[in-house]
Amino acid sequence: MAIFGAPVAHEDDPERAVRAALAIREELAADGDLEVHIGVTTGEALITLDARIEKGEHTASGDSVNTAARLEAAAPAGSIFVDEATRRATERSIEFDDAPPVVAKGKSDPIRVWDAVRPRTPVAGRRASDTPLVGRERELTLLRGTVDRVQREREPQLLTLVGVPGIGKTRLVSELARDLDRRGDWLWLEGRSLPYGEGATFWAFCEIVRAFTGVLDSDRDERATRKVHDAVAAIVPEPSEVAWLERHLRPLVGIDTDDLGSGDRRGEAFAAWRRLLEALAEEQPLVLVFDDLHWADDALLDFVDHVVDWASGVPILVLATARPDLLDRRPGWGGGRANATAIRLSPLSLEETATLFGALFDESTAPRGVHDDLLERAGGNPFYAEEFARMVLDGLGDGGLPGSVQGLIAARLDGLALDEKELLQNAAVVGRVFWTGPLGDDRPRLDEALHALARREFVRRERRSSIAGETEYSFRHTLIRDVAYEQIPKARRAEKHLAAAGWIESLSRREDYAEMLSWHYLRAVEYAGADGVVSEELVERIVRALRDAGDRALSLHAYPLAAGFYERAIALQPDGAPGPGRELLLALGDALARAGDQERARETFLTAAELARRSGSAEHLARAALGYGGRFVWSRAWGDPHLVPLLEEAWRCRAIRTRPARPPVGPAGRGPVAGHASNRAARGDERRGVANGAATGRPRRAGVRARGPALREHGPANGRSAPGDRR
Ligand SMILES: Nc1ncnc2c1ncn2[C@@H]1O[C@H](COP(=O)(O)OP(=O)(O)OP(=O)(O)O)[C@@H](O)[C@H]1O
Numbered sequence: 209m210a211i212f213g214a215p216v217a218h219e220d221d222p223e224r225a226v227r228a229a230l231a232i233r234e235e236l237a238a239d240g241d242l243e244v245h246i247g248v249t250t251g252e253a254l255i256t257l258d259a260r261i262e263k264g265e266h267t268a269s270g271d272s273v274n275t276a277a278r279l280e281a282a283a284p285a286g287s288i289f290v291d292e293a294t295r296r297a298t299e300r301s302i303e304f305d306d307a308p309p310v311v312a313k314g315k316s317d318p319i320r321v322w323d324a325v326r327p328r329t330p331v332a333g334r335r336a337s338d339t340p341l342v343g344r345e346r347e348l349t350l351l352r353g354t355v356d357r358v359q360r361e362r363e364p365q366l367l368t369l370v371g372v373p374g375i376g377k378t379r380l381v382s383e384l385a386r387d388l389d390r391r392g393d394w395l396w397l398e399g400r401s402l403p404y405g406e407g408a409t410f411w412a413f414c415e416i417v418r419a420f421t422g423v424l425d426s427d428r429d430e431r432a433t434r435k436v437h438d439a440v441a442a443i444v445p446e447p448s449e450v451a452w453l454e455r456h457l458r459p460l461v462g463i464d465t466d467d468l469g470s471g472d473r474r475g476e477a478f479a480a481w482r483r484l485l486e487a488l489a490e491e492q493p494l495v496l497v498f499d500d501l502h503w504a505d506d507a508l509l510d511f512v513d514h515v516v517d518w519a520s521g522v523p524i525l526v527l528a529t530a531r532p533d534l535l536d537r538r539p540g541w542g543g544g545r546a547n548a549t550a551i552r553l554s555p556l557s558l559e560e561t562a563t564l565f566g567a568l569f570d571e572s573t574a575p576r577g578v579h580d581d582l583l584e585r586a587g588g589n590p591f592y593a594e595e596f597a598r599m600v601l602d603g604l605g606d607g608g609l610p611g612s613v614q615g616l617i618a619a620r621l622d623g624l625a626l627d628e629k630e631l632l633q634n635a636a637v638v639g640r641v642f643w644t645g646p647l648g649d650d651r652p653r654l655d656e657a658l659h660a661l662a663r664r665e666f667v668r669r670e671r672r673s674s675i676a677g678e679t680e681y682s683f684r685h686t687l688i689r690d691v692a693y694e695q696i697p698k699a700r701r702a703e704k705h706l707a708a709a710g711w712i713e714s715l716s717r718r719e720d721y722a723e724m725l726s727w728h729y730l731r732a733v734e735y736a737g738a739d740g741v742v743s744e745e746l747v748e749r750i751v752r753a754l755r756d757a758g759d760r761a762l763s764l765h766a767y768p769l770a771a772g773f774y775e776r777a778i779a780l781q782p783d784g785a786p787g788p789g790r791e792l793l794l795a796l797g798d799a800l801a802r803a804g805d806q807e808r809a810r811e812t813f814l815t816a817a818e819l820a821r822r823s824g825s826a827e828h829l830a831r832a833a834l835g836y837g838g839r840f841v842w843s844r845a846w847g848d849p850h851l852v853p854l855l856e857e858a859w860r861c862r863a864i865r866t867r868p869a870r871p872p873v874g875p876a877g878r879g880p881v882a883g884h885a886s887n888r889a890a891r892g893d894e895r896r897g898v899a900n901g902a903a904t905g906r907p908r909r910a911g912v913r914a915r916g917p918a919l920r921e922h923g924p925a926n927g928r929s930a931p932g933d934r935r
């Protein structure tokens with residue numbers, strides 16, 4: 209078994225796997241002795257990096273591993289069966305034939321499979337889509353302006369387009385190519401660096417030389433040698449110079465490769481190659497494109513630098529595209545020289561992304577309501593937008609993350625140093641927006657590390673922080689946060705969320721962050737899993753955080769949200785917890801009533817009344833009765849079977865001493881119903897109105913009752929302070 213993507217993910221792991229399978233088949237076919245059956249699947253697996261295979265331990269386990277074994281068993285000799293996820297990830301660069309579905313043990317449905325036939329392109333690459341170009345007018349204008357300037361001034365220029373994967377660098381280059389193609393007066397030569405690392409020295413430049421000399425992969429040495437000679441002789445008149453150039457070009461097309469500009473001969477090779485480019489540009493203005501320069505080897509970067517620095521008196525535009533990592537490797541790239549510029553591509557605006565989605569979905573296929581959510585998740589990245597659209601159009605729903613996007617981001621994260629990656633993961637636990645506080649104590653070091661991550665466009669430092677004394681950062685893209693978070697083993701998430709919660713608890717105004725706090729606590733409980741022990745104290749904290757979050761939402765008039773918080777808090781209450789449960793139920797009833805969900809509000813008040821009855825709390829009974837009656841009093845629905853008995857009952861136990869006040873009492877025509885104010889203080893006022901004159905209870909310290917006579921607490925005196933007091 210071969211595993212691609214572990215321990216380090218690449219954005220094209222599925223493609224690498226299928227290409228490897230094709231290469232294996234080809235090699236074995238050449239030998240002719242062995243039959244080969246191959247199965248390839250793509251998905252999540254649990255990887256054990258230090259598994260002792262000789263002791264029968266597995267390096268990988270999971271459903272995709274089992275499925276791969278089934279496909280391999282089902283594949284006829286010489287076939288490479290792949291599953292749907294693999295086909296989707298690779299269909300743009302690999303050709304497949306249909307194959308009959310495979311019925312496998314342990315699977316209810318047959319597995320859909322395809323048979324890999326051959327690669328469509330010799331090396332991996334993203335095929336550009338044909339959706340119309342959206343936005344980017346300014347960038348194109350700048351590109352065209354540079355072209356004109358190079359032609360006019362006849363001096364080399366370096367222009368580097370920098371941006372995160374999928375933002376549209378290559379697309380812009382091809383827009384310019386189309387322009388110049390129409391004009392017809394420029395020579396366009398392009399090469400691309402590959403992500404396969406060493407061993408592909410000068411690869412992109414090799415492609416350029418091949419393109420110009422017309423040498424093909426399949427050419428034998430003599431033929432290639434002749435092509436190089438002819439191409440050079442056509443542009444350089446001097447025979448001795450032709451011979452010199454040929455000698456230095458041959459290694460680039462795969463002949464005499466020992467000479468490939470190594471060691472002290474490099475200076476001479478650079479001079480020869482540059483001379484060739486100058487000779488070309490003398491005939492016709494030249495655009496040299498270096499795509500994906502972030503993957504280039506140092507030698508190639510040096511050469512590009514050399515050309516821009518040394519060539520003179522000729523119109524050469526060196527156009528490069530690179531992800532921000534390049535600037536990490538070469539901080540001075542594209543700067544510090546008069547003839548070099550870098551353009552940073554930022555995400556498309558919301559409107560532009562919407563236009564792009566409009567083009568991707570023709571209106572009849574766009575599922576209703578899909579746009580808004582996708583718009584947000586695409587975050588202005590055209591590649592993400594395309595992949596999300598493809599997922600929806602293929603009928604795979606709109607909830608997930610396309611494998612291609614996940615792979616792309618995972619590969620970016622895996623390209624980071626281990627401590628940087630861990631820092632991002634910890635930040636991802638805090639959220640899309642995060643602060644340095646929960647990430648560690650060594651502030652200067654943290655700031656430095658985050659600054660480096662900001663340069664590589666993973667995060668952004670915000671100018672203002674919403675937490676005093678804390679530097680605020682945010683992930684540049686939600687999906688980066690999501691994927692970083694997903695990479696944290698589930699077992700470790702709980703402790704990380706607890707740490708984040710602990711940090712929030714330590715803030716001076718923690719109530720303001722109650723929502724965030726409860727979120728962390730809930731995640732912690734979720735990931736603590738079945739065997740994770742959740743202490744009583746923790747539950748108490750969570751309930752408190754949820755209640756605070758509910759109160760906060762209520763005060764901001766976000767009633768359904770508030771109801772949600774209270775509901776979750778109630779669900780966490782241990783059975784039979786007396787005080788807080790009643791308070792929460794009353795708060796929930798109130799929030800539901802305000803949210804307009806009268807039916808559930810009444811149900812909740814009835815439950816609250818029942819609980820109050822059982823624990824003998826007259827105060828709560830009264831509040832439940834009034835809550836229940838509140839809206840009814842207005843609609844005069846006296847026929848309700850519960851209303852009158854409930855009010856009577858409350859009255860009997862003297863929780864309500866006065867006649868229910870005549871509505872309307874409060875401002876804005878509010879009725880005499882408990883808990884109708886938008887903040888606690890006001891709520892206290894209203895309750896005072898309700899419980900007018902019932903001041904026989906013990907003195908209260910704070911909260912709703914602090915501002916007026918309190919409701920009497922009947923029943924078995926429970927030596928504890930009332931829950932409301934704790935607020
Ligand atoms: N402005 C745009 N309007 C419409 N489609 C776009 C635009 N920009 C990019 N695209 C499309 O989005 C996809 C990704 O763009 P592109 O390949 O140029 O990204 P990139 O920045 O080169 O990414 P990488 O760093 O991975 O090479 C392509 O299919 C491209 O056609």
Ligand SMILES: [Mg+2]
Nearest residue numbers: 377378500529
């Ligand atoms: Mg590109």
